[in-house]
Amino acid sequence: MLPSALKVYRLSQATSISNRPAQRCALFAMTRSSKNHRSWRALGLTVATTTILLNSGCSQTSSVSSGKIIEIRYMAWGNPEQLALEEELCRLFEKKNPNIRVKFLRVPGSAYGNKMVVMLASRTAPDVLRVDHYQFAHLAKKKYFYDYTEKAATDPEFKREDFNQLAYEEGIIDGKFYGANVLFGAPVIYYNKTMFQKAGLTDPFILWKRGEWTYDAFVESAKALTKKDKAGKFTQFGTIVPAHPLWFPFVWGFGGDLVDPAITKCVIDSPEAIQGLQFVADLRYVHKCAPTPSQSANSAFTFEGGKLGMEFMWMGMTPRYRTVIDSFEWDVVPYPRGPKGDFSAAKGNQLVSPKDTEHPEEAWKFIKFITGPEIERLLYIDNRRCYPTRVALTKDPAFLDGSKPPSQIRIFVDAVRTAKPLPINERWGEWSQAMNTELDNLWAGRERNAEVVAKRAKAAVDKVLSEEPGW
Amino acid sequence: MVRQGQEPKKIKSLAKHEAVWGWVLVSPWIIGFVVFTLGPMIASFLLSFTKYDLATIKFVGAENYRRILTEDPLFWKSLTNTALYVLITVPLGVAGSLLIALLLNQPVRGQRLFRTLFYLPSLVPAVASALLWQWVFNADNGILNQALAWFGLPNIEWLQDERYTLSAFVLMSLWGIGGQRMVIFLAGLQGIPESYYEAATLDGAGSLAKFRHITIPSLSPVILFNVVLGLIGAFQIFTSAYIMTAGGPNNASLFYSLYLFRNAFEYFKLGKASALAWILFAILLVFTLIQFRLSKKWVHYEGSTDRGGSGA
Numbered sequence: 001m002l003p004s005a006l007k008v009y010r011l012s013q014a015t016s017i018s019n020r021p022a023q024r025c026a027l028f029a030m031t032r033s034s035k036n037h038r039s040w041r042a043l044g045l046t047v048a049t050t051t052i053l054l055n056s057g058c059s060q061t062s063s064v065s066s067g068k069i070i071e072i073r074y075m076a077w078g079n080p081e082q083l084a085l086e087e088e089l090c091r092l093f094e095k096k097n098p099n100i101r102v103k104f105l106r107v108p109g110s111a112y113g114n115k116m117v118v119m120l121a122s123r124t125a126p127d128v129l130r131v132d133h134y135q136f137a138h139l140a141k142k143k144y145f146y147d148y149t150e151k152a153a154t155d156p157e158f159k160r161e162d163f164n165q166l167a168y169e170e171g172i173i174d175g176k177f178y179g180a181n182v183l184f185g186a187p188v189i190y191y192n193k194t195m196f197q198k199a200g201l202t203d204p205f206i207l208w209k210r211g212e213w214t215y216d217a218f219v220e221s222a223k224a225l226t227k228k229d230k231a232g233k234f235t236q237f238g239t240i241v242p243a244h245p246l247w248f249p250f251v252w253g254f255g256g257d258l259v260d261p262a263i264t265k266c267v268i269d270s271p272e273a274i275q276g277l278q279f280v281a282d283l284r285y286v287h288k289c290a291p292t293p294s295q296s297a298n299s300a301f302t303f304e305g306g307k308l309g310m311e312f313m314w315m316g317m318t319p320r321y322r323t324v325i326d327s328f329e330w331d332v333v334p335y336p337r338g339p340k341g342d343f344s345a346a347k348g349n350q351l352v353s354p355k356d357t358e359h360p361e362e363a364w365k366f367i368k369f370i371t372g373p374e375i376e377r378l379l380y381i382d383n384r385r386c387y388p389t390r391v392a393l394t395k396d397p398a399f400l401d402g403s404k405p406p407s408q409i410r411i412f413v414d415a416v417r418t419a420k421p422l423p424i425n426e427r428w429g430e431w432s433q434a435m436n437t438e439l440d441n442l443w444a445g446r447e448r449n450a451e452v453v454a455k456r457a458k459a460a461v462d463k464v465l466s467e468e469p470g471w
Numbered sequence: 472m473v474r475q476g477q478e479p480k481k482i483k484s485l486a487k488h489e490a491v492w493g494w495v496l497v498s499p500w501i502i503g504f505v506v507f508t509l510g511p512m513i514a515s516f517l518l519s520f521t522k523y524d525l526a527t528i529k530f531v532g533a534e535n536y537r538r539i540l541t542e543d544p545l546f547w548k549s550l551t552n553t554a555l556y557v558l559i560t561v562p563l564g565v566a567g568s569l570l571i572a573l574l575l576n577q578p579v580r581g582q583r584l585f586r587t588l589f590y591l592p593s594l595v596p597a598v599a600s601a602l603l604w605q606w607v608f609n610a611d612n613g614i615l616n617q618a619l620a621w622f623g624l625p626n627i628e629w630l631q632d633e634r635y636t637l638s639a640f641v642l643m644s645l646w647g648i649g650g651q652r653m654v655i656f657l658a659g660l661q662g663i664p665e666s667y668y669e670a671a672t673l674d675g676a677g678s679l680a681k682f683r684h685i686t687i688p689s690l691s692p693v694i695l696f697n698v699v700l701g702l703i704g705a706f707q708i709f710t711s712a713y714i715m716t717a718g719g720p721n722n723a724s725l726f727y728s729l730y731l732f733r734n735a736f737e738y739f740k741l742g743k744a745s746a747l748a749w750i751l752f753a754i755l756l757v758f759t760l761i762q763f764r765l766s767k768k769w770v771h772y773e774g775s776t777d778r779g780g781s782g783a
Contacts, residue, residue, distance in 0.1 A: 429737055
């Protein structure tokens with residue numbers, strides 16, 4: 001932090017006070033003209049070297065074009081396997097487009113958001129970058145992104161009707177199309193099939209097919225899967241309290257909502273929404289089939305560890321579970337049916353270009369390539385990375401093949417069909433944090449009555465939304 | 472043949488030569504300081520009078536400061552959390568470091584080994600130690616609660632119960648008492664001439680009296696240094712809270728730097744964040760000035776004639 005740096009500096013100055021006269025003397029000597037050229041040359045050399053060093057650290061802007069080969073830069077985050085896959089996509093693109101080179105920038109997920117914003121603000125952002133949809137609206141409103149509206153509308157290889165409409169519309173802000181969707185998907189329930197069999201319970205998929213996968217059936221299963229040892233200590237939990245924003249479908253399932261459609265005020269204090277919140281909190285404190293925050297601290301109960309019966313998680317978790325889980329069978333099932341119907345939530349990421357990119361044509365080509373049929377097949381069928389944005393692929397037999405878990409890929413299709421877009425606007429980070437600070441009292445059991453918490457959450461969110469942004 | 476008059480000129484040019492080289496050698500630091508510290512400081516001072524979200528910038532006068540001080544409950548919450556933390560950890564930490572330094576200054580067998588052992592924790596990176604402490608504080612399986620259970624004390628949800636979160640962070644801060652601060656104390660202790668103690672022994676002083684009248688006054692500049700640095704450091708607690716609790720539960724561990732970070736890099740309210748930074752700077756400046764003023768009453772400088780130090 002800046003102030004401290006100065007303080008430490010001041011302190012060090014104070015302690016080395018005896019050096020001061022010498023410094024002043026040196027300054028004096030330097031300001032006078034000197035015949036000693038050697039020293040001056042050395043000084044100049046040092047300054048020049050330092051300047052070059054400093055510059056080389058910052059100058060990433062130029063995308064060198066030697067001859068006819070154009071280099072574009074692409075930035076994304078992910079775990080090592082995902083990044084290796086991204087790298088592969090770049091090479092495939094280069095093979096198809098020999099006059100374009102793609103330089104892939106890897107940035108760790110934890111630092112990605114900040115780095116991206118700083119790059120955009122300082123106009124040093126790469127030509128194509130992946131933006132999490134949580135941040136997309138916020139950055140699009142700041143006019144950081146290249147407007148691809150016309151290209152998207154006229155390009156014959158990028159027809160709107162080929163795409164899932166939720167996925168396509170995520171990229172539109174204020175009527176302008178800024179980014180194509182990648183890594184789109186919805187959360188589902190991953191369940192431990194072996195655990196269900198051992199407990200002698202009906203498989204959730206069968207219940208779902210019969211239309212009996214309701215909130216009650218879900219709670220009953222979760223309770224039956226929860227186990228304690230002789231000392232009364234929990235050894236296994238049926239489910240978890242879904243993390244933000246994966247509990248939203250329960251509010252929708254009772255007919256409630258979080259905010260009004262225009263995101264101008266919070267409506268989480270409606271009786272329906274309160275029912276949803278209470279339902280989620282009761283999993284922990286009434287039915288005791290989900291671990292409390294302290295019980296689940298330090299990953300004590302994880303799905304991959306075989307200590308959790310049912311977990312709410314995005315579809316994108318599939319590749320990881322395929323590699324790490326070998327001690328039990330698992331599968332997926334949609335969220336249970338609420339009194340007001342089936343609900344899941346939809347969200348993806350956007351591939352965008354900065355407004356001032358020097359290579360919009362090449363960048364668009366690359367975006368189109370990543371969201372094209374060939375790469376979508378590689379990403380979402382061969383690797384099950386997430387869910388295809390191209391509708392045709394979701395009907396492909398290869399996509400629906402369930403020889404490797406999860407066996408019922410149609411569950412994914414159904415989850416996306418019932419998904420509502422998350423209410424993300426440019427102030428999502430702020431208002432959802434204000435809301436969660438209040439709701440945390442409910443999730444952590446400090447307040448057991450959802451109505452009390454919902455009223456406070458509404459007040460907190462309304463305060464944020466009514467304020468002029470940016471203060 | 473060298474004429475006599477030329478002699479001073481030669482010395483002068485030698486001095487000049489040395490001075491230039493001096494500047495050349497310190498230039499990396501000076502450039503670094505100007506570019507990465509002074510420049511950003513000036514920029515943040517100017518930004519604190521603007522409404523800036525990285526896209527649009529508007530001069531708003533002291534409006535950021537007014538809003539922070541009069542309309543922002545989280546500012547006061549984070550300041551209270553931080554002040555409480557500082558108030559407890561700094562005296563405790565400085566006293567603890569001094570105690571350990573005294574112990575490690577005893578001529579016992581394995582002295583070097585003990586010194587190494589006590590210094591080791593401060594070599595663990597902040598993030599790693601935060602993750603480690605998360606385990607220590609685990610309500611169900613953490614060693615802290617198990618230790619409490621031996622005494623028949625109930626389980627405490629250290630990081631999930633807002634009544635205990637601050638205490639957890641205070642406990643964690645004690646993990647660092649064997650670090651740099653202790654080393655500075657140790658160096659200070661070794662700088663106290665043995666003859667003082669010998670003289671005191673001859674006068675019949677006990678070990679407590681020697682500590683009170685020789686060790687403390689002789690160490691007083693070092694104590695001041697450690698208190699000042701400790702205060703500045705404690706006011707800036709960030710990493711552990713960011714990793715372990717993310718400010719929760721219920722903002723019980725929302726420390727000032729964390730709140731500042733959120734405004735700057737999560738909400739991109741850079742004007743407000745800059746104002747927050749300068750408010751913290753002002754607070755630290757005031758505290759430091761107060762300490763330097765108070766120090767005239769108790770800090771004893773070796774060889775200084777103008778202040779005797781009432782404690783000596």
